[in-house]
Amino acid sequence: MSQIYDLLILGGGPAGLAAAVYGGRAELKTAVLEAEFSGGQAARTHELVNYPGFGLGTSGIDIAIKFEQHAREFGAEIINDRAEQVDLKAKPKVITGISGTQYLAKAVIIAAGSRPRQLNIPGEEKFTGRGVSYCATCDGAFYKNKEVIVIGSGDSALIAAVFLTRFASKVKIVVSHAEGGLVANHRVIEQANANEKIVWLWQSVSKEIVGSDKVEGVVLENPATGEQHTESCDGVFCLIGSRPMTEMFGDTIELSESGHIITDEKMQTNIAGVYAAGDIREKYLRQVVTAAADGVIAATAAENYLAMQSTLAELQSRDKLLITFWLPRAEDAEEIVSALEEAAIAKYGEMAKERKSTSQQGELRAELGVDKNQPFAAVILQKGTLIDRIYP
Numbered sequence: 514m515s516q517i518y519d520l521l522i523l524g525g526g527p528a529g530l531a532a533a534v535y536g537g538r539a540e541l542k543t544a545v546l547e548a549e550f551s552g553g554q555a556a557r558t559h560e561l562v563n564y565p566g567f568g569l570g571t572s573g574i575d576i577a578i579k580f581e582q583h584a585r586e587f588g589a590e591i592i593n594d595r596a597e598q599v600d601l602k603a604k605p606k607v608i609t610g611i612s613g614t615q616y617l618a619k620a621v622i623i624a625a626g627s628r629p630r631q632l633n634i635p636g637e638e639k640f641t642g643r644g645v646s647y648c649a650t651c652d653g654a655f656y657k658n659k660e661v662i663v664i665g666s667g668d669s670a671l672i673a674a675v676f677l678t679r680f681a682s683k684v685k686i687v688v689s690h691a692e693g694g695l696v697a698n699h700r701v702i703e704q705a706n707a708n709e710k711i712v713w714l715w716q717s718v719s720k721e722i723v724g725s726d727k728v729e730g731v732v733l734e735n736p737a738t739g740e741q742h743t744e745s746c747d748g749v750f751c752l753i754g755s756r757p758m759t760e761m762f763g764d765t766i767e768l769s770e771s772g773h774i775i776t777d778e779k780m781q782t783n784i785a786g787v788y789a790a791g792d793i794r795e796k797y798l799r800q801v802v803t804a805a806a807d808g809v810i811a812a813t814a815a816e817n818y819l820a821m822q823s824t825l826a827e828l829q830s831r832d833k834l835l836i837t838f839w840l841p842r843a844e845d846a847e848e849i850v851s852a853l854e855e856a857a858i859a860k861y862g863e864m865a866k867e868r869k870s871t872s873q874q875g876e877l878r879a880e881l882g883v884d885k886n887q888p889f890a891a892v893i894l895q896k897g898t899l900i901d902r903i904y905p
């Protein structure tokens with residue numbers, strides 16, 4: 514029988530590896546399933562100079578290596594496998610890899626990030642790997658003294674275009690807006706404008722990638738006039754954003770309109786014990802630092818969830834039990850809690866008693882359905898089954 518992980522993390526990018534550091538550190542049996550290589554999109558970024566503490570001269574790979582080493586140091590296992598099928602409602606949760614291996618886990622963090630969006634135009638699929646690329650860092654060096662076209666005009670596309678000028682003799686940027694209508698960081702725009710190798714192709718929409726056995730050009734259309742022409746090039750970089758990797762979850766996980774996973778502030782999804790972290794979730798800012806932060810929040814929430822599951826299992830083995838939730842430092846705390854205990858015993862007879870701090874037991878209170886507006890509450894259980902809740 515397969516071993517059961519406390520915490521299984523799907524994806525070894527910044528979010529997944531940061532979660533693994535915290536999972537391992539909390540002594541949870543933690544594993545990361547990574548389909549390709551550790552570091553995710555960060556590892557494909559040539560310069561990554563805005564992660565606090567890592568300044569100029571840092572590459573994405575530097576950070577990715579450090580994240581992975583750190584996760585391993587704390588005992589997390591990194592497994593090279595692609596999660597293909599999931600049963601997240603089962604107990605334990607079941608994840609099947611492309612290798613055919615089944616992984617069982619008590620809690621899961623989804624940190625599978627996103628993939629580059631495709632243009633979906635003729636020629637794109639045919640020339641992928643033969644002149645069509647989605648990663649300037651990975652493929653830029655193949656275009657020494659050649660001409661390339663960058664399709665896309667957001668921050669990532671412009672940063673990539675500037676990077677490509679290290680190799681290419683000319684970099685043409687295809688922009689659908691009219692001149693001046695760029696929506697990108699002004700410093701990135703300035704850098705691109707100042708670069709003599711960069712040529713802007715304004716008001717142009719890519720219609721087809723053409724060539725014989727390798728890319729020779731892109732057919733562009735002016736949306737205002739409908740006029741078309743072929744712009745020659747040796748390579749095309751498609752940099753029009755990304756889509757979250759959520760296909761494998763079908764409709765079991767709640768998604769936003771843009772297809773990202775909806776979580777609460779603890780990274781909890783709509784399924785108990787399942788969390789989402791990083792670029793795959795609906796959020797305001799998708800960066801390495803926010804992905805890592807999501808990962809550590811998710812791992813901490815998963816740790817608390819697992820602790821609560823063992824508390825609930827322990828409660829099931831107990832006969833009649835009175836738990837009083839209280840705030841020990843509140844005014845009249847002792848009087849209120851004693852009155853609650855007396856009321857419970859008067860109604861249900863003598864039983865074992867335990868006091869638990871309201872401020873530390875939020876998850877147990879929620880699990881037992883205690884009103885969150887009532888800091889003091891008595892809960893009577895029989896073999897883990899709720900008999901009654903009494904409030905002051």
Ligand SMILES: Cc1cc2nc3c(=O)[nH]c(=O)nc-3n(C[C@H](O)[C@H](O)[C@H](O)COP(=O)(O)OP(=O)(O)OC[C@H]3O[C@@H](n4cnc5c(N)ncnc54)[C@H](O)[C@@H]3O)c2cc1C
Binds near residue numbers: 546549554624790799
């Ligand atoms: C061109 C570019 C430049 C960027 N520059 C910066 C920058 O300068 N600074 C910055 O802070 N951020 C930058 N970012 C954003 C940053 O890279 C992301 O926000 C960050 O990598 C997100 O981390 P993540 O762990 O959520 O996802 P990802 O980095 O996407 O990692 C997800 C991981 O999950 C794996 N995976 C996917 N599906 C599966 C599966 N089914 N089974 C197992 N594994 C799976 C993938 O292989 C990948 O390794 C840039 C992004 C791009 C594309």
